[in-house]
Amino acid sequence: MKPFLDRVAAFCRGKSVWVLHYDCGSCNGCDIEVMASLTPLYDAERFGVLLVGSPRQADVLLVTGTVNHRNRLVLRSLYDQMAPPKAVVAVGACALTGGIFHDSYNVLDGADRVVPVTVYVPGCPPKPERILDGILQAAAVLAAGGDGSGGDHMAGAGGPAAGGGGGRGGRVAAGGDHGAPGGA
Numbered sequence: 001m002k003p004f005l006d007r008v009a010a011f012c013r014g015k016s017v018w019v020l021h022y023d024c025g026s027c028n029g030c031d032i033e034v035m036a037s038l039t040p041l042y043d044a045e046r047f048g049v050l051l052v053g054s055p056r057q058a059d060v061l062l063v064t065g066t067v068n069h070r071n072r073l074v075l076r077s078l079y080d081q082m083a084p085p086k087a088v089v090a091v092g093a094c095a096l097t098g099g100i101f102h103d104s105y106n107v108l109d110g111a112d113r114v115v116p117v118t119v120y121v122p123g124c125p126p127k128p129e130r131i132l133d134g135i136l137q138a139a140a141v142l143a144a145g146g147d148g149s150g151g152d153h154m155a156g157a158g159g160p161a162a163g164g165g166g167g168r169g170g171r172v173a174a175g176g177d178h179g180a181p182g183g184a
Helices: 004-015 029-037 072-081 093-097 128-143
Strands: 018-023 060-064 087-091 119-121 153-155 172-174
Touching: 004 128, 018 029, 018 072, 029 060, 029 087, 029 128, 060 072, 060 093, 060 128, 087 093, 087 128, 119 128
Parallel strands: 018 060, 060 087, 087 119, 119 153, 153 172
Antiparallel strands: none
């Protein structure tokens, strides 16, 4: 059984998620959707999601765009600067598999080649609801006491055929419309 303070810290970690967004270089479609998910329309702050500019204060690293040989060191450096426990959310087809650029000489096949990805959010670009769902799944992993290096969650429904993403290994598909506009 965990000590009381550890349980309180884990509970708070799941209710107040600070996110660092890093764009590895993309068409900005995913970045626009990430910013849309943080607007008052979707109200991510009601879940405690806050965008921060420093990796030392972040709980979740949100990765968009194609990871290539040039930016892989920066991505790894940002991940290493984050304090544990930490989680990584790969957003969009490019961050999952390299997207339409996967055959390029400079593109790695997804963010999980550089950092351990906790949650995969497929799509090109994914909807803001899916991005928010992915962040909340990462928060649930952190609240459960995980270190975020499991890589077994996929936000939203579908896979490569439905969302344009993919990735590696088996994943648990989880639906999720967390009270987004127009939802029930």
